[in-house]
Amino acid sequence: MGFSMLMCMKTQVPLLDFSPCKLNMNNVFNPRRHREKVVILMGATGTGKSRLSIDLATRFAAEIINSDKVQAYEGLPIATNKVTEEEQRGVPHHLLGILNPNADFTATDFCDRASLAVESILGRDRLPLIVGGSNSYIEALIDDDDYMFRSKYECCFLWVDVSMPVLHSFVSNRVDQMVENGLVDEVRKLFDPAADYSRGIRRAIGVPEFDQYFRTEPFLDKHLRLRLLHDAITQMKENTCKLACRQLGKILRLRNKKGWNMHRIDATEVFQKHGSKEADEAWMELVAGPSKEIVGQFLYNFAAKVPANVAAGMKVRSVGTAIAAATY
Template sequence: MVIESLTDLFQTRELRFSKRYISITSETRFKKQPVIFIMGATGTGKSRLAVDIATKYSGEIINSDKMQVFKGLDIVTNKITEHEKKGVPHHMLGHIDPDYEYTAQDFCYDALAFIRRVGRSGKLPVIAGGSNSFIEKLVEDPLFGFLSKYECCFIWLDVSVPVLYSYVQRRVDQMVIEGLVDEVGGIFKPNADYTKGIRKSIGVPELENYLQAETEVNNKTAENLLQVAISDIKSNTCKLTDSQISKICRLKDELMWPINRVDATKVFKKRGKEAAAAWEEQINSPFS
């Protein structure tokens, strides 16, 4: 049972996981179901860390990204692949109709159902995603009484802003190579409502001008429109990271959440095998 193994973990003071990232008193030790939250801006490796922790501590992952809950646009929303899941069960990922207006309230009811289900099976619920408004609603809304029922560990995977900007811009280029434009083209509707459902995703509204004009203009004009769209996607993704970081800081500084920051900047400065080795040493190992 994961509860028993985590109890042993918390009681072993020399382990860095218990010392650095989880705070729990003897009076409350496992009288409440433990839940791990992996937070951070887009592109910081939340899904990867969630899988690492779930693998080590017999966990299952509950998605808290408000765009990844929708079916479709797997490239645009950067959904974790089957290979990256490493066999760890994932919930609330691609299960909502793309035109549905999915609210924070909807998320809370769905997340609570899966947290109970995962906990009853003896597994550790690991909630991961960048939608901090969803997480705040779940934890703070008195309707749910979350903190009275669950022992929370909040882990903030952080990367310095300049390094993160560079990374997410490269990631957009890679998403384009993987088929982002064709994927958006598959759901394109002229003058669509970009305030609802999956069309709110960064990468969809930015491509509207290009997709409307690509068959009516010459190749050079179409290419220019495409490059403007890609530039806008990069810019809006960077703005999103700023917003996400600001929300986490507010939860930490104003609402006094006991958020444990893990700095992954050194990892993101490296590439290839060096980056993989740095991740294992600096991010994954402390949770062993």
């Protein structure tokens, strides 16, 4: 309990607001960029990584490499919260839904496949955008034993962060939406009383939690079935929140102990407005807008004027300076 609470504690650091700076990158920047650059988008589950990755990919001619270990498997699109074809908006996705549900997919396997995907994307003069919540896989790729990845590519790290109490409420509601969308029937089709929940797609949150329910469902009356179903859904919510805390802890370790230079994007206000008409405006102002400017500067080394009243009154003269101040 103490460890989880510690991992979920957030240091309040003022963030820079780039939102009033309206830039048309199509007009400002030279479309030629250095090819050997990679963007890595990180964050706990439910923080909007997929949405932001597609916003960035459509802006910078990027292709997305999935680094979520369970989303790499075929099946369970609801339980694993896979981005739909409609949501992909035509952006090519790699390592998404490609594996047999029973196959092993180790960090080494991910590194091999992701490295090939990066080379392939760069070979088409497009931007590789690595996105997902499996931070151990990302760490294995970026900080390999001989640091080959860092020697070949320049990396830009974006971290989408949401206050844990706000995120926990959101992921709880998201599980309820998954249930409404058919989660239980989806997982039931995969149920096998002899299954190994430590392998393949069955490791996904939302699968082992329903084991007891499926085993006893045929032998229980309606009241007991509903009770067990409620318990399984509650456990899924709790395990999702615990996962978010572990993911945050790993990100903080990569930043604080390993010195990864991350741009933290605080999306808390967006999630507080979730479901309202102001949410999309807040997303563009607080998340998508600043992220596009950070990536734009990373790719094209541009400099643009920003308002003087940013970061608690601190004056800056360029987005580059502002980004440096926001990186911690």
